[in-house]
Amino acid sequence: MNAIEAMINRTSYRSSYKDTPVPRGDLVKIMEAGLAAPSGSNKQTVSLIAVDDPEILARLAEVTGPLKYQPAPAIICILTQKIPAYKGRHFNVQDYSAAIQNILVAAVSLGYESCWYEGTVKDDDDQGKQMADILGVPADYNLISYSPIGIAEKPVKFPEKKPFAERAWFNGFQKSE
Amino acid sequence: MNAIEAMINRTSYRSSYKDTPVPRGDLVKIMEAGLAAPSGSNKQTVSLIAVDDPEILARLAEVTGPLKYQPAPAIICILTQKIPAYKGRHFNVQDYSAAIQNILVAAVSLGYESCWYEGTVKDDDDQGKQMADILGVPADYNLISYSPIGIAEKPVKFPEKKPFAERAWFNGFQKSE
Numbered sequence: 140m141n142a143i144e145a146m147i148n149r150t151s152y153r154s155s156y157k158d159t160p161v162p163r164g165d166l167v168k169i170m171e172a173g174l175a176a177p178s179g180s181n182k183q184t185v186s187l188i189a190v191d192d193p194e195i196l197a198r199l200a201e202v203t204g205p206l207k208y209q210p211a212p213a214i215i216c217i218l219t220q221k222i223p224a225y226k227g228r229h230f231n232v233q234d235y236s237a238a239i240q241n242i243l244v245a246a247v248s249l250g251y252e253s254c255w256y257e258g259t260v261k262d263d264d265d266q267g268k269q270m271a272d273i274l275g276v277p278a279d280y281n282l283i284s285y286s287p288i289g290i291a292e293k294p295v296k297f298p299e300k301k302p303f304a305e306r307a308w309f310n311g312f313q314k315s316e
Numbered sequence: 317m318n319a320i321e322a323m324i325n326r327t328s329y330r331s332s333y334k335d336t337p338v339p340r341g342d343l344v345k346i347m348e349a350g351l352a353a354p355s356g357s358n359k360q361t362v363s364l365i366a367v368d369d370p371e372i373l374a375r376l377a378e379v380t381g382p383l384k385y386q387p388a389p390a391i392i393c394i395l396t397q398k399i400p401a402y403k404g405r406h407f408n409v410q411d412y413s414a415a416i417q418n419i420l421v422a423a424v425s426l427g428y429e430s431c432w433y434e435g436t437v438k439d440d441d442d443q444g445k446q447m448a449d450i451l452g453v454p455a456d457y458n459l460i461s462y463s464p465i466g467i468a469e470k471p472v473k474f475p476e477k478k479p480f481a482e483r484a485w486f487n488g489f490q491k492s493e
Contacts (some may be wrong), residue, residue, distance in 0.1 A: 142322040142425035146349045146418050161485075170484040172323045174477070176417055177432055182474045187484045195487050212351070225435035233434065234417040236413030241323050241351055241421070248319035257355055257410065258402035270355040275489040298358045307364045309340075310372050 145248040150297045152252035156211040156289030165249050166213060169288065172245035179230025186218040186240040187273055188256070189288075192284060195273065199211035201264065202269040202284070204259065212288030215242055218280040235283055242286055252291040257284040322425040323487040327474045329429035333466030338368065338390040342426050346465065347392065349422035353414035356407025363395040363452055367464075372450065379446040380462070381436065388464030391446060392419055397455040412460055419463055429468040434461040 140148075166189045177202040178184055192212055198209060201307040219235045239255050260267040260283060271282040308314050317325075343366045355361055367373055368390040377387060396412045415487040416432050437444040437460060448459040485491050 140319055140464075142317055142319040143349050143422050145319040145347055146352045146422065149352065150355075151354055154484065163348070167480075167484075168320055171480060172320050173484055174480065175323045175326065176422070177326075177328055181477070183478055185483070187485070189486050190491065192487045218342050219398065226439075228435065229440075230434070231388055232409045233413040236410040237417040237432075238388070240414040240417040243354070244418070245320050245323065245419070255414075257446075258356065258405065261405075262403075274487075277489065277492075281491075303344075303348060303351065306351055306360065306362070307344075307366070309343075310369045310451075312365065312454065312457070 140248040145244045149243050149247045149259060150295055151254045152291055152295055153254055154291065154293040155291050156252070156287065158212060159290050161213040161251065161288050163191070164190065164253075166215070168249065168287065169242055169245045170215065173242040174267050176234070176241045177299075178234040179228075180224035181223045182222045182230070182234070183218045184222050184231040184234045186220070186280060188216045188218065189216040190274070191215065198273050199270055202266050202273070205258070211289035213288045215286050215288060216274065216282055217284040217286070219283045220280055237286060239286065246286070246288050249283045250290065251288050252295060253288055255286060259263060260284055265273070317425040317432075319421070319425075322421045322435050327472055328431045329468055330367055331468065331470040333388040333429070333464065335389060336467050338465050339427065340368070341464065343368065343390060343392070345426065346419055346420075350392070350415040350419040353411070353418045355411040356415055357401035358449065359399045359401045359407070359411070361397045361399050361408040361411045363397070363457060365393045365395065365453075367391050367451070369392065375450050376447055379443050379450070380433070390465045392463050393451065393459055394461040394463070395453060396460045397457055408457050409415060416461060423463070423465050427467065428465050429467055430463045432463060434462060436476035437461055447465060456457045476489045
């Protein structure tokens, strides 16, 4: 699928998935797309774990509320490392966000739906740490987000967004020339 | 261009651009792609200003070191608003990073090169504020980053990256099964 078309068609899909497995080749393509995103000072702070083993998916689903109700045949977990970059500053949030965006768009381009789950991962019950423990992730990596990958079983909906002219301008704030 | 192909071909281009203007239609497509990125709780914290007026580009170039040496026929400035989202937390860094990533990939898909300039924008001379003042951006918006858009004049180079197997795994940390 054309790049811009895939970006426009991407939405946060929070409903159920078909049982159809996601071939490893597609998971590799999606993860390669994620790792192709830039990182501040090329520090490559992002790592990824794709999970398609039903037993491990079931254990992760015990931790994550959403997955319990919306099981997907695969999920990609996003790990981040806080490595100092330009002038000692950290860009790892930017790095993993760019990687996730590539993952979501790549998934759509291959016919899948997905969603960026991050808020709940950081909730008081520390789902990220619980998921990291199941996956054997060491303490210097932080499991910050996950994205289910699968074929949508339900209709794909788009949230209402402000019109272009309220968010994008030319040559000055709120200018159209 | 195919979505994943565009992601793999995207790199941080920091050299000179051809004078060839970027048609408004392409700038609109690139900005639409940016605004199609998700935002935490759909708060739509990102706004964009494309600059293609040579006089304003010249004034911005007085502020930004890199642009002075690498003039592009257009740049897209990224504005962010710190709006509370899920459980009062802020996701505006994630929001603008996802939008920038779409912008960079969309630009490549249309035959342009670009780069994510953010570190220097936040330096002590506060380039972001200086650029915002030129563009008439009010105080509740923060100009956090800019990306030149143009056709590359020099060869496009790719930084060395760790191999896939050192950053992406299956069903557990550093596992390949």
